[in-house]
Amino acid sequence: MTTGAFFVLAHPFLESAFAAGTAIALASGLVGSVVVLRGQVFAGDALSHVAFTGALAALALGVDLRLGLYGGCLAFALLLAVLGRRTGADDTVIGSVFAWVLGLGALFLSLFTASSSGTGGNGTAGVSVLFGSILGLTGGQALVDVAVALSVVAALVAIGRPLLFASLDPAVAAARGVPVRALSTVFFVLLGLTAGVATQAVGALLLLGLLAAPAGAAQRMTARPYRALWLSAAVAVGSMWTGLTIAYVAPVVPPSFGILGVATTVYLATFAWPALTRSRRPGLRPTATTASAPAAATATGGGTGAR
Amino acid sequence: MSPHAAHTVAALAGPVLDPVVDLRRMLALHFMVNAFRAGTIVAVLAAVVGWLMVLRRQSFAGHTLAVVSFPGAAAAIWLGVSATAGYFAGSIVAALVIALVPRSAAGRPGSQESAVIGTVQAFALACGALFVSLYGGFLDGITGLLFGSFLGVSDGQVLALGAVAVAVLVVLAAIGRPLLFATVDGPVAAARGVPTRALSVAFLLLLGCTAAEVSQVTGALLVFALLVMPAAAAQQLTARPVVGLALAVGFGLVVVWVSLSVAFWSPWPVGFWVSTFGFALYLGAIGWRAATARYRRRPVRGTGVAGERVRARALSSGAAGA
Numbered sequence: 001m002t003t004g005a006f007f008v009l010a011h012p013f014l015e016s017a018f019a020a021g022t023a024i025a026l027a028s029g030l031v032g033s034v035v036v037l038r039g040q041v042f043a044g045d046a047l048s049h050v051a052f053t054g055a056l057a058a059l060a061l062g063v064d065l066r067l068g069l070y071g072g073c074l075a076f077a078l079l080l081a082v083l084g085r086r087t088g089a090d091d092t093v094i095g096s097v098f099a100w101v102l103g104l105g106a107l108f109l110s111l112f113t114a115s116s117s118g119t120g121g122n123g124t125a126g127v128s129v130l131f132g133s134i135l136g137l138t139g140g141q142a143l144v145d146v147a148v149a150l151s152v153v154a155a156l157v158a159i160g161r162p163l164l165f166a167s168l169d170p171a172v173a174a175a176r177g178v179p180v181r182a183l184s185t186v187f188f189v190l191l192g193l194t195a196g197v198a199t200q201a202v203g204a205l206l207l208l209g210l211l212a213a214p215a216g217a218a219q220r221m222t223a224r225p226y227r228a229l230w231l232s233a234a235v236a237v238g239s240m241w242t243g244l245t246i247a248y249v250a251p252v253v254p255p256s257f258g259i260l261g262v263a264t265t266v267y268l269a270t271f272a273w274p275a276l277t278r279s280r281r282p283g284l285r286p287t288a289t290t291a292s293a294p295a296a297a298t299a300t301g302g303g304t305g306a307r
Numbered sequence: 308m309s310p311h312a313a314h315t316v317a318a319l320a321g322p323v324l325d326p327v328v329d330l331r332r333m334l335a336l337h338f339m340v341n342a343f344r345a346g347t348i349v350a351v352l353a354a355v356v357g358w359l360m361v362l363r364r365q366s367f368a369g370h371t372l373a374v375v376s377f378p379g380a381a382a383a384i385w386l387g388v389s390a391t392a393g394y395f396a397g398s399i400v401a402a403l404v405i406a407l408v409p410r411s412a413a414g415r416p417g418s419q420e421s422a423v424i425g426t427v428q429a430f431a432l433a434c435g436a437l438f439v440s441l442y443g444g445f446l447d448g449i450t451g452l453l454f455g456s457f458l459g460v461s462d463g464q465v466l467a468l469g470a471v472a473v474a475v476l477v478v479l480a481a482i483g484r485p486l487l488f489a490t491v492d493g494p495v496a497a498a499r500g501v502p503t504r505a506l507s508v509a510f511l512l513l514l515g516c517t518a519a520e521v522s523q524v525t526g527a528l529l530v531f532a533l534l535v536m537p538a539a540a541a542q543q544l545t546a547r548p549v550v551g552l553a554l555a556v557g558f559g560l561v562v563v564w565v566s567l568s569v570a571f572w573s574p575w576p577v578g579f580w581v582s583t584f585g586f587a588l589y590l591g592a593i594g595w596r597a598a599t600a601r602y603r604r605r606p607v608r609g610t611g612v613a614g615e616r617v618r619a620r621a622l623s624s625g626a627a628g629a
Contacts, residue, residue: 036419036421036422039421041367041421041422041424041425042366042367042421044425045367045370045425045428049528091364091366091367092361092364092366092535092539093539094366095366095367095370095531095535096531096535096536096539096585096586096589097586098531099529099531099532099535099536099582099585099586100532100582100583100585100586102528102529102531102582103529103532103578103579103580103581103582103583103586104579104582104583106453106454106526106528106529106576106578106579106582107575107576107579109454109576110574110575110576110579111575130453131432131433131436203436205374205429205432206429206432206433206436207429208425208428208429209425209426209428209429209430209432209433210429211425212421212422212423212424212425212426212429213422213425213426213429213430215422216419216422216423216425216426219419219422220419252440252441253437253440254433254436254437254440256433256436257433257434257436257437257440259433260429260430260433261430261433263426264426264429264430267423267426
């Protein structure tokens with residue numbers, strides 16, 4: 001295993017993939033945990049589709065892809081924050097808006113593919129935005145990604161305590177003087193940044209998995225919000241490393257599939273684990289507090305079991 | 308001549324802006340007739356199921372079920388079987404997975420369920436990427452699967468779409484009343500002996516079939532344009548179930564027919580037109596409601612939240628009947 005790991009790191013493109021991937025997974029795991037806690041997974045879904053349109057719009061206009069990516073994500077994140085302030089915004093509004101934005105993305109894709117005669121290069125650009133191209137990151141891109149992802153992590157850690165309070169019980173938090181609205185806006189901005197940075201790693205369509213799967217798994221392992229936060233980050237980073245290694249060993253597997261495959265398997269394991277342990281030890285009621293760090297192995301079913 | 312070439316020839320000639328002549332020239336092409344047939348079937352089905360979906364607030368599940376049809380189709384193409392079968396297989400399997408999720412966890416109610424839905428969606432799309440990679444690249448096909456294409460609808464596909472649509476609508480008509488009851492007021496329905504859990508699973512399966520149908524016309528990513536937008540627009544305008552359903556169907560048909568016609572003469576993809584016209588309709592409905600609200604004597608019941616008024620009306624009429 002260790003020799004394998006050293007072999008993997010012998011290639012410069014893998015080095016940047018691992019560096020950027022680790023930072024992105026850390027950010028997605030932490031942000032995703034709060035997203036799941038706040039019940040805003042659908043907003044993450046919408047953002048991931050907007051990321052596609054933003055990137056394709058930038059490509060069609062001939063500017064840097066990341067300009068459109070971050071611009072689109074941040075603009076839509078702020079729109080969601082404003083819409084969420086009025087109670088009128090629900091899944092239907094979000095869904096209608098993002099379906100139209102996605103339609104615009106289809107338009108930009110066709111404009112971009114039509115704009116130059118070479119079919120190969122442009123066609124793959126659209127697909128790599130959709131499904132990610134972490135192995136194609138250059139050193140400079142990776143550096144920017146690491147910087148953005150780590151600043152998201154730092155910001156989230158800084159506002160972590162009040163944010164969790166406001167997420168779990170907004171009414172009580174507001175009564176205690178926590179700036180619930182401002183926190184919500186800041187969180188949406190962080191979510192937008194995460195969506196932008198994660199799109200380059202796993203693609204616009206799959207970043208939702210990096211937000212939802214580790215967070216969902218962590219939430220099933222422990223009922224404590226703080227522990228779930230870090231557990232989620234650990235699962236995300238673990239999935240990233242394992243997935244990248246799988247993709248390297250078996251080139252037919254796209255890296256995005258490797259990463260999401262591992263994350264989904266961990267999540268699935270958290271469903272299977274309590275069922276298995278319960279059938280073996282029928283008298284024992286697992287408690288929510290016994291789960292500890294390493295991924296699925298120690299899950300005792302804080303979610304279903306404890307209820 | 309292949310559909311693609313025939314379309315290129317016709318579109319290059321451009322419309323003469325005489326509706327009768329243009330329509331005749333468009334419908335002289337067999338693939339276009341099929342596109343209109345498929346679009347009509349899909350619009351009716353999507354409007355009816357979408358109306359219930361908006362009422363039940365299952366937009367996220369509906370989107371996921373639609374997206375999941377992409378890996379189904381990609382797998383079918385990779386394995387060399389019919390893509391239509393792949394669409395349905397993908398969506399139905401995903402509907403079962405979502406239906407089987409245990410309903411309890413920490414956090415806000417339903418947060419665990421949405422995490423599962425999100426994971427199902429992303430993992431399914433990742434599988435789609437894997438199948439495409441295994442197949443060895445059909446890059447043009449990918450955008451067709453994701454964003455829709457009206458060029459390749461075959462006679463057999465129209466027949467399959469029609470048969471499934473009839474089946475879904477018949478089942479929906481059979482379970483319609485208890486389903487509406489369970490949707491509007493779940494706890495009371497359960498107390499009265501309505502099998503709410505079974506109904507919810509049945510509806511997810513119907514939603515899966517519908518999503519698979521719609522994605523064959525609009526592409527996996529743009530299903531919302533037909534599933535949510537006409538229904539949401541209708542619910543802005545009326546709270547009566549029957550009128551709302553009829554309005555949604557009408558909106559869906561208009562959107563599909565106009566989009567297909569415009570897309571035929573334009574170089575831009577049909578998915579863009581469907582979502583744009585659908586969104587314009589939705590905005591128009593919101594604007595209409597806001598404009599007319601001032602002149603109504605009674606204040607508008609409920610908030611702007613979709614389904615709120617339908618719920619309120621169904622509850623009050625139920626109370627009056629009891």
